[in-house]
Amino acid sequence: MSDTITVTEQNFDELVLQSETPVLVDFWAAWCGPCRAVAPVLDQIGGEQDGKLVIAKLNVDENPNLAARYRITSIPAMKVFKGGEEVREIIGAMPKPMIEEHLSGII
Amino acid sequence: MHQIIIIGSGPAGFTAAIYAARAGLEPLLFASSVAIGGELMNTTEVENFPGFPDGIQGPELMEKMQEQAEKFGTEVRYEDVAEVDFSGDAKRVTTSDGTVHEAQAVIYATGSAYRKLGLPDEDRLSGHGVSWCATCDGFFFREKTIAVVGGGDSAMEEATFLTRFADKVTVIHRREELKASRIMQQRAFDNPKIEFAWNSEVAAIHGETEVTGLTLRDTVDGSERELPIDGLFIAIGNDPRTHLVHDKLELTADGTIAVDGRSSKTSVSGVFAAGDVVDPTYRQAVTAAASGTVAALDAEHYLTMLGDQ
Numbered sequence: 001m002s003d004t005i006t007v008t009e010q011n012f013d014e015l016v017l018q019s020e021t022p023v024l025v026d027f028w029a030a031w032c033g034p035c036r037a038v039a040p041v042l043d044q045i046g047g048e049q050d051g052k053l054v055i056a057k058l059n060v061d062e063n064p065n066l067a068a069r070y071r072i073t074s075i076p077a078m079k080v081f082k083g084g085e086e087v088r089e090i091i092g093a094m095p096k097p098m099i100e101e102h103l104s105g106i107i
Numbered sequence: 108m109h110q111i112i113i114i115g116s117g118p119a120g121f122t123a124a125i126y127a128a129r130a131g132l133e134p135l136l137f138a139s140s141v142a143i144g145g146e147l148m149n150t151t152e153v154e155n156f157p158g159f160p161d162g163i164q165g166p167e168l169m170e171k172m173q174e175q176a177e178k179f180g181t182e183v184r185y186e187d188v189a190e191v192d193f194s195g196d197a198k199r200v201t202t203s204d205g206t207v208h209e210a211q212a213v214i215y216a217t218g219s220a221y222r223k224l225g226l227p228d229e230d231r232l233s234g235h236g237v238s239w240c241a242t243c244d245g246f247f248f249r250e251k252t253i254a255v256v257g258g259g260d261s262a263m264e265e266a267t268f269l270t271r272f273a274d275k276v277t278v279i280h281r282r283e284e285l286k287a288s289r290i291m292q293q294r295a296f297d298n299p300k301i302e303f304a305w306n307s308e309v310a311a312i313h314g315e316t317e318v319t320g321l322t323l324r325d326t327v328d329g330s331e332r333e334l335p336i337d338g339l340f341i342a343i344g345n346d347p348r349t350h351l352v353h354d355k356l357e358l359t360a361d362g363t364i365a366v367d368g369r370s371s372k373t374s375v376s377g378v379f380a381a382g383d384v385v386d387p388t389y390r391q392a393v394t395a396a397a398s399g400t401v402a403a404l405d406a407e408h409y410l411t412m413l414g415d416q
Contacts, residue, residue, distance in 0.1 A: 032243045033148030033166045037141045040185070060246070071317065073247045073338065074234040091234030093141040095187045097203055 003046040007056045009063045016056060017084040022106050023054045027070070027077040029061050034093035035076040041096050042078070045107070053080075053107050080106060108209045109135050111406055112200050113181075114188050115216030117145025118392045119382025121172035122399030123214045123406075128179035130407050135182045135208065137200070143185060144169035145218050146345075146383075147392055149240045151268060156392050168392070191215075191351050193375045211413060212377045212406040215352065215364065216399060219345035219383040219390070224256065228312040229341075236318025236338050241265035245272045248338045254279055254321060256309055257342035263291035265342050270300040277334065279304045281326045304334070312339060347384045356380070361387035371402035377413075379405050 007015050007025065016023045026042055028035035039057075046055035060067040060075060070079060070086075080088035080103065090102045100107065111127050113120050116138035127134040138144075147153065150165035159168075177183060184202075192199040197209040221239045223229055229237055238244040241255075245268060253273040255266040258280035266276045278295065283305045285292050295301050310324040310331060320335040347363045349356075357365040357374035364373055364380040371379040381402035382395040 029243075029246065031151075031246075032240075033144065034141065034240065034243060036166070037143050037148065041140055067247065071235070073236055073317070074238050074240075074244045075247075076243075077234060089234075095140045095203060 003049065003051065003053070004043050004055045004057060007058050009066055012058070012063075012066055016081050019054060019081070021051065021054050022080055022082040022087075023056050024078055024080045024103070025056045025058050027058050027060050027067060027072050027075050027079070029059060029075060032075050038076050038093035038099075041093075041099060045096065045099060045103075049107050053103070082106070108197055108211065109133070110210065110410055111135070111212045111214065112137070112198070112208060112210040113214045113216060114191075114200065115139075115145070115214075115218060115382065115384075116143045116173070116183070117147065117169075117216065117218045117382055118172060118396040119216035119218070119384075119399035119402070120145075120214070121169070121176045122396040123216060123381055123403040124176035124181040124183075124399075125172070125179060126400055126403030127214075127406065128176060128181045130403070131180075132407065132410065133180055133182070134176075134214075135184065135210070136176065137188050137202065138173075138183050138185050139187050140185050140203075144173075149242055150264070151242050153392060172396075188351065191355065193352075193355055193378050196377070198377060212379065212409055214371070214399075214402045214406055215356075215373070215378060215380045215384060216382040216395075216402070217348040217351075217384050218395075219347050221341070222344045222346055224309055224341060224343065226309065226312055228314070232312055232314055232318050232339075235316060236314060236336075237312065238338065238340050239342075241268050241340050241342075244338070244340075245269045248273050250274050251337035252335065253277070253338040253340060254304075254309075254334060254336045255340045255342060256280075257344070258282060258285040258287060259342065259344065260287045260291050262342035263287040263295045265340050266301050267291075267294050267298055269340065270298055273300065273338075275300055275302065277302045277304050277336070279307050279309060279321075279323065279334075281308045282306065309339070345383065345390070347387075349384060359387070363387050369401070371398065371405045377409060379409075 147165035
């Protein structure tokens with residue numbers, strides 16, 4: 001089972017910042033080719049983590065204020081939040097082992 | 108053992124797959140885990156691929172190529188190739204999880220990778236104002252000031268595309284004339300938001316957490332000047348992706364894989380190369396596709412000869 005959820009400006013605080021589980025927020029958009037490519041990799045990582053990491057999709061087109069708040073200037077951008085704090089940042093599509101390396105200590 | 112393994116999922120890889128699959132060779136294609144579709148995935152409108160008079164989006168074109176390859180029986184795997192061994196009759200391809208796949212023939216079509224400027228702050232500020240993908244990141248530079256480095260078609264395409272968002276785009280080019288095709292040059296010259304910094308190169312990128320500006324160096328007299336900007340898009344060309352085969356296949360002085368004449372035959376029998384990884388010159392979607400065809404036909408011929416032995 002994959003743990004992928006969709007977050008928006010309405011529920012970001014509740015589902016990401018107040019989450020008890022670390023959340024990887026994937027800032028993406030439909031027009032971003034590399035975002036499409038990395039999406040299934042993130043789904044897979046989320047599925048393998050069995051509740052230890054939630055994958056949250058955040059569409060930057062639909063949620064421009066959040067993209068601005070987190071100073072996103074390049075996508076795909078993945079930020080990991082733990083206890084309301086941003087603890088990791090991964091920029092650009094990359095193979096699964098490299099993403100996992102960036103997440104070491106969390107997963 | 109497979110008859111044929113194709114490494115790469117751009118126009119060359121998928122066209123080779125279409126031909127090989129139609130010939131009944133049941134190709135296995137490694138598309139990579141994240142770079143599937145190749146360079147066209149980072150482009151918007153493709154206006155020069157024949158058969159699409161109204162243009163087609165790069166990612167859509169690649170999805171169609173993949174669909175066509177799969178329709179005839181290509182098996183596509185979203186995995187990265189970590190190692191190749193072409194020394195034996197059975198060519199061995201190892202994926203990043205350690206699985207070894209064998210084939211009688213391999214088509215190597217890994218394309219090319221973006222070239223970097225090689226400046227110390229380039230990686231640090233990557234994703235914080237430094238970008239290699241205008242179509243991905245232009246959106247975040249609404250009403251901002253941007254610089255594009257490069258003088259070729261992709262630099263002009265990026266600069267023109269970025270004016271949809273940015274207030275001003277400065278094209279930084281180390282010479283005083285562009286390499287880009289006439290139509291792309293004209294489009295950029297006609298665009299009131301695009302300015303040119305001729306005979307200039309980027310000497311330094313500034314910014315603590317985000318890009319704030321550049322130091323430009325004049326390539327003629329060496330003088331330096333500051334250019335305040337919010338974003339830097341780098342489009343200075345590509346290098347063939349040959350890191351897996353450096354010591355295994357002969358390369359040319361340009362760094363591409365050496366092939367025999369107009370064929371796709373590499374220095375190793377049974378290994379064929381196609382697309383940008385063999386092409387230092389043209390590097391178009393349609394030339395890559397054509398090159399994939401050549402490789403599939405060469406591989407098919409090779410397999411027939413093997414079968415006759």
